[in-house]
Structure formats: C-alpha cells, structure tokens
Amino acid sequence: MGNPKAFLEIHRQEAGYRPIHDRIHDFGEVEQTLNTHQRREQASRCMDCGVPFCHWACPLGNKAPEWNDALYKGDWELAFRLLTSTNPFPEFTGHICPALCEKACVLNLFNHEPTTNREDESAIIEAAFREGYIQPRIPTRNGKKVAVIGAGPAGLACADALNQMGFTVTVFEKNEAAGGLLRYGIPNFKLNKAIIDRRLRLMEEEGIAFKYGAEIPLTSDLSPLTSDYDAVVIATGTPTARDLKAPGRELKGVHFALELLSQQNRVLAGMEFSKDERITAKGKDVLVIGGGDTGSDCIGTAHRQGCKSVTQIEIMPKPVEGPVDPQNPWPNWPRTLKTTSSHEEGCVRRWNINTLEFLGKDGHLTGVKVQEIDWKPNPEGGRPIMVEKGQPEIIKAELCLLAMGFLKPEHPQYPENVFVCGDSANGASLVVRAMASGRQTAEKIHKYLI
Numbered sequence: 001m002g003n004p005k006a007f008l009e010i011h012r013q014e015a016g017y018r019p020i021h022d023r024i025h026d027f028g029e030v031e032q033t034l035n036t037h038q039r040r041e042q043a044s045r046c047m048d049c050g051v052p053f054c055h056w057a058c059p060l061g062n063k064a065p066e067w068n069d070a071l072y073k074g075d076w077e078l079a080f081r082l083l084t085s086t087n088p089f090p091e092f093t094g095h096i097c098p099a100l101c102e103k104a105c106v107l108n109l110f111n112h113e114p115t116t117n118r119e120d121e122s123a124i125i126e127a128a129f130r131e132g133y134i135q136p137r138i139p140t141r142n143g144k145k146v147a148v149i150g151a152g153p154a155g156l157a158c159a160d161a162l163n164q165m166g167f168t169v170t171v172f173e174k175n176e177a178a179g180g181l182l183r184y185g186i187p188n189f190k191l192n193k194a195i196i197d198r199r200l201r202l203m204e205e206e207g208i209a210f211k212y213g214a215e216i217p218l219t220s221d222l223s224p225l226t227s228d229y230d231a232v233v234i235a236t237g238t239p240t241a242r243d244l245k246a247p248g249r250e251l252k253g254v255h256f257a258l259e260l261l262s263q264q265n266r267v268l269a270g271m272e273f274s275k276d277e278r279i280t281a282k283g284k285d286v287l288v289i290g291g292g293d294t295g296s297d298c299i300g301t302a303h304r305q306g307c308k309s310v311t312q313i314e315i316m317p318k319p320v321e322g323p324v325d326p327q328n329p330w331p332n333w334p335r336t337l338k339t340t341s342s343h344e345e346g347c348v349r350r351w352n353i354n355t356l357e358f359l360g361k362d363g364h365l366t367g368v369k370v371q372e373i374d375w376k377p378n379p380e381g382g383r384p385i386m387v388e389k390g391q392p393e394i395i396k397a398e399l400c401l402l403a404m405g406f407l408k409p410e411h412p413q414y415p416e417n418v419f420v421c422g423d424s425a426n427g428a429s430l431v432v433r434a435m436a437s438g439r440q441t442a443e444k445i446h447k448y449l450i
Contacts, residue, residue, distance in 0.1 A: 003072065006044035012113035013042060017341045024303050027188040027268055030341045031095070039123045043071035046115045049106050053331075054117060057104035059436035060086050060093075064101055064117045071120060080128040083121055088160045088435065089199060091129075092153065092182060094122025095191045097432050100333075109330060112323040129198065136205040142166035144449050147229040149216045152180020153431045154422020155235030156199075157438030159208050162233075165446050169208045170229070174215035177269075180237055182431065184262040187297050189304070189341075193269065220412040231445045234420045235438065238406035238428045244289065248358030253365030255279055257294045257403035264301055281307035285396045287368055288312040289355055290403030293340070298401045300342030311348040311395055317375060318351035356392055358400065367394045419445060 015032045017023065023030045034042065046068035054064045063082055070079035083090050097118055105114030128134050144167050148159045151173035159169045177183055179196045204210065216225065218234065225232050241256045243249070260279045267273065281302035288295045288302075291314030299310050318337065320326070325334045343349065357369040371392045375384040408427035411420060421441035422434040 003044045007047050007107055010041055010045050015119055020345055024345050027304055029192050030189050040072050042116045043068040043120050047106060053104035054101035057100045059433045062086050068120060071124060076127045077133050079124045080133050083124050088157050090121045090125040091195050093432050094118055094125060096186055136202060138206060139164050139166045141168060144230045146231045147225045148233040148235060150235035150237060151178035152235060152237050153182060154434040154438040157435040158233050158235060158421055158442045160203060161439045161442035163206055163208050171210045172214040172216055173212050176212055178210055184265055185258055187301055188268055189300055222418055226415050226417060230449055232418045233441060234424055235422045237423045238409060240407045242404040242407055244355060244402055246355055246357050248360055251358050251360040251365045252363055253398055254358055254400045257298050257401045260301060260401055261297055281305040281399050284308055284398040286310045287395055287397035287400045288403055295403035296340040296342045298403055299347050303345045313353040314351045315354055365398055365400055367396045368400055369394050
C-alpha cells in the first residue's frame with residue numbers, strides 16, 4: 001500500500017460522460033477517460049483493507065486492492081497480470097459492470113466515495129492491449145474436446161478457461177457473430193463492438209474455433225454433439241423476453257426491447273433492413289415499459305434515432321433517492337434511484353404505473369392506456385397487493401418498447417457430460433456473474449474429464 005493517507009486527501013473522481021449535445025447525435029461511447037496521472041491518483045485511494053469486501057462482493061473474486069496498488073505505483077504490467085488472474089475479459093466488465101465491488105468498498109460505506117475500481121480495470125486492460133502485454137497463449141492440448149453452445153459472456157468465459165486448460169474448444173453460435181448480449185443487447189454507446197472483435201481475434205489465435213449460424217436444438221440427447229465431444233456446455237442465455245399480454249399487443253409499433261437494440265447494433269455493423277422491417281423511433285413519441293438497464297438502453301437509442309419524446313414507466317415503486325436505502329441496508333444491494341447517461345439525455349420517468357391496453361388506429365399504435373397504482377402489504381404475507389389509484393390515462397406513443405426482463409429457461413434432463421452455465425442456468429443476471437459461472441463450469445468439466 002503506497003499511500004496510506006490517499007483516501008483522506010484525494011476525493012473520488014469519475015471520468016464522466018461526453019457532453020449531451022455532442023454524444024446524442026452518434027453511437028460513439030459516451031464515457032470518457034482520465035489521464036494516466038489522475039488514474040493512478042484514483043487507484044491510490046484504495047486502502048488495502050484488512051477485510052476487502054470488494055473481493056468478497058465481486059462474483060469473479062477480483063483482487064482490487066492488489067491491482068490498484070500496482071497501478072498506483074505505475075507497474076501497469078503487474079496490475080494487468082493481477083487483474084486477469086481472476087477476470088478473463090476486463091474490457092467487458094470495465095465498460096458495463098455495475099461494480100458490485102464499489103458498492104461493497106469500505107470507502108463507500110464510510111463516505112460514499114468508493115475507489116473507482118471499474119474505471120481502473122478498464123484503464124489497465126486498455127494499457128495492456130496498447131503496450132503489448134497481451135499476447136496469444138497457446139496451451140498444450142490434453143486430447144479432450146468440448147463444445148460450447150452460445151457465444152455470450154458465459155460461453156466465452158467458459159471457452160477461454162477450457163482452452164487454457166488444454167481442451168480443444170469449438171463454440172457454436174446461432175447469430176452471425178459472437179458476443180451474445182454484449183453484441184446484440186448493449187448499445188454501441190456503452191460498448192464499442194470493436195472491443196469484442198479484438199478479444200475474439202485473440203481467442204481464435206489461441207486455438208478456439210467459432211461456428212456461426214449454428215443453432216443447436218436443446219433436446220435431451222443433444223446428439224451428435226454428445227458423441228462427437230467429450231463434454232458439451234449450454235450457455236444460451238435467456239432468449240425469451242417477458243411479454244405483456246394486454247389488449248392491442250399485436251399492433252404495429254409494439255416491440256420487445258431487444259428487437260430495437262439488436263437491430264440497431266446490426267445496422268451499425270452494416271446490415272440493411274427494409275422499410276417494413278426497420279424499427280425506428282425517428283419523429284415518434286416513445287414509451288418504454290420497464291425501469292431497468294435495458295429500458296435505459298432503449299431511451300438512449302431512441303434519442304439517437306431522433307425520437308420526438310421518451311417516457312419510461314415502471315410498475316414498481318420509485319426507488320429511494322440517495323446513496324443509502326434504509327429498508328435494504330448493506331450488505332444487500334441498495335435499491336436506490338439510478339440515473340444513467342441515457343436518462344440525462346431527456347426522459348419522463350414514472351413509477352407505480354400499470355399498463356392496461358395498447359391503443360391504435362389502422363393497425364398502428366397511437367397510445368397506451370395506463371393506470372396509476374399503489375402497493376399495499378399483503379395481510380397473508382408474500383407479494384404486496386396492487387390497488388388502483390385515480391383514473392386511467394392515455395400516454396401518447398407511436399413506438400412502445402417492452403423491457404420487463406427475461407424468463408429463465410427450462411431444460412430437459414441432459415446426459416451427464418452436458419453442463420449448463422450462465423443465465424441459461426441461473427436466469428437473467430449480470431455479465432460479471434455470467435462470466436463467473438462460465439469459469440466455474442470450466443472447472444467442473446476439468447474435474448469431470450481429467
């Protein structure tokens with residue numbers, strides 16, 4: 001620990017976002033970076049706690065105190081080695097992780113100014129690529145073959161770990177490129193897809209084979225994969241979005257959030273769509289149903305497509321405004337109000353709103369009938385009771401995006417050499433948890449086969 005007083009003398013400094021008037025007109029990344037001196041200053045704030053709750057809170061077990069200390073001392077290569085000893089893809093988590101480690105940071109509990117772990121790890125991995133610390137690692141093969149179905153965060157993390165253990169790994173992906181949610185769910189303004197491609201090139205150089213456009217039916221026998229490979233990994237995520245079966249759902253203009261997000265990312269990648277296929281917010285009043293990160297991504301995308309207005313509604317109550325949630329104290333995740341870069345760009349946000357009906361004319365959406373509600377305690381316990389409040393109203397909208405989460409898949413009974421990981425096993429969660437599950441599954445396969 002180089003500077004034991006840094007956390008007392010240096011305040012938390014985030015890189016921040018590009019100005020709204022600049023970023024709203026393109027899909028370039030909104031987050032900026034600090035210079036090298038500022039980044040090392042921020043790393044110096046890490047106290048190297050006796051009990052590092054950041055390490056405990058991170059699903060990957062990242063050793064933040066160790067690599068922050070190396071970063072502060074200017075040893076970027078050591079920081080990179082320490083970081084990648086637990087995290088296979090810091091360039092992904094460094095961009096889009098909600099930083100569970102920072103919520104558990106002692107400085108966050110002390111004065112709500114945690115160490116900037118997420119930004120620090122992003123700076124470390126970018127320096128590693130820039131300085132050439134990252135080189136292909138070609139392992140000695142052990143003669144065993146593993147098939148991974150799904151090239152999202154879990155599948156990629158599992159494939160990477162298995163490959164370094166010496167297994168010959170083939171990844172089967174139904175889409176035209178790898179990345180899963182990283183490529184087709186998260187907008188480019190949060191994660192430039194060149195970052196994914198850079199990692200994929202490295203994985204291919206290290207011997208991992210990718211087969212695209214290969215949709216594998218998830219049946220109970222999974223042949224011929226189970227006979228051609230010593231083990232099979234299912235990492236297909238949660239492909240089924242939660243729907244809203246309200247009257248008028250069939251109207252043109254009502255879409256799942258990922259229909260918009262994935263198509264926009266494909267357009268930016270050069271794919272073309274007909275006028276009838278194209279989902280666009282240009283010139284439209286947009287309603288987003290769902291108050292999570294996916295809904296936020298829809299807001300930012302709608303602005304960049306040239307929408308007229310955006311409203312976001314959520315059926316649950318408004319979270320607490322402030323860094324602390326008295327009803328949900330640490331170590332639980334704080335249910336506090338989150339304002340993203342997309343929200344800053346302009347959005348009407350409302351809570352305790354239930355959707356009743358989609359309204360339209362000539363088959364096209366014109367508005368959504370909603371009802372303000374309250375939640376009352378259930379005298380029998382369990383889920384609170386929803387009660388109506390006031391009169392129904394109509395929110396004008398020509399485009400409505402459903403961002404209400406995803407359903408956990410149900411799997412048949414597979415042969416013993418088939419392993420399920422990531423969201424496909426646990427339900428929709430964070431990228432960092434999917435990556436951790438992928439690495440854990442690789443360890444299980446190693447114990448099973450070796």
